[in-house]
Amino acid sequence: MQSEQPAIKVAMVHAPLWRRLAAMVYDAFLVISLSFLVGFINLGILIKIHGTEQLKQMTDNGESLDSPVFYAALFLTIFSFFAYFWTRKGQTLGMQAWRIHILNEDGSKITARQALVRFLIAFPSILAGCLGTLWVLWDRNRKSWQDYASGSGTYHLPKNHLPKNHLPKK
Numbered sequence: 687m688q689s690e691q692p693a694i695k696v697a698m699v700h701a702p703l704w705r706r707l708a709a710m711v712y713d714a715f716l717v718i719s720l721s722f723l724v725g726f727i728n729l730g731i732l733i734k735i736h737g738t739e740q741l742k743q744m745t746d747n748g749e750s751l752d753s754p755v756f757y758a759a760l761f762l763t764i765f766s767f768f769a770y771f772w773t774r775k776g777q778t779l780g781m782q783a784w785r786i787h788i789l790n791e792d793g794s795k796i797t798a799r800q801a802l803v804r805f806l807i808a809f810p811s812i813l814a815g816c817l818g819t820l821w822v823l824w825d826r827n828r829k830s831w832q833d834y835a836s837g838s839g840t841y842h843l844p845k846n847h848l849p850k851n852h853l854p855k856k
Contacts, residue, residue: 698793700828701786701842706819712780717764724763728756769801787841800836807835 732741732751745751771778776787776795788796788804796804811818811831818831833839 698789698791698839698841698843700822701784701840703820703822705784705786705842706822706830706840707816709778709780709784709786710816710819712783713778714780716779717767720763720767721760724756724760728752728759765802765805768805769798772796772801772804773798785843785845787843788838789841790838796836796838800838803836804832804838807832 729751736744741751768778771781772788773795775782776789781787790796790800807818821830822828829839
């Protein structure tokens with residue numbers, strides 16, 4: 687059950703492709719930074735487990751240092767980044783710069799389940815040359831694969847569009 691929240695009371699217009707792509711570029715820098723952080727933590731754990739010398743020997747022998755645990759941690763970290771911002775604010779940091787929001791059609795924030803669906807659909811979309819995002823060019827509703835799959839939309843909202851009680855408490 688979704689908590690009651692005030693819906694945004696403005697004309698909601700689907701975000702144009704260029705705004706979506708610009709926000710994706712901004713967020714990509716943040717995701718890359720988070721990935722490096724997870725990688726450094728993984729490396730620190732491996733050094734504690736194996737020691738520096740054995741780790742060096744492993745890499746010299748061409749052994750891979752990745753593991754299913756590393757990939758799971760990476761997945762959870764990146765998903766948590768997007769899910770937190772999409773479900774709490776309706777937008778990531780990159781989306782804030784371009785004034786776009788992920789919202790339900792009634793203007794309410796999406797749920798964690800919707801965020802997971804959006805996130806999972808984004809992978810094949812990006813791997814297919816961003817075809818899922820480029821889909822807005824041909825779709826009469828201006829929705830991406832992620833929008834359709836999650837039952838939400840990516841909207842461009844004007845400045846100062848949120849009522850004061852919609853903003854998160856400090």
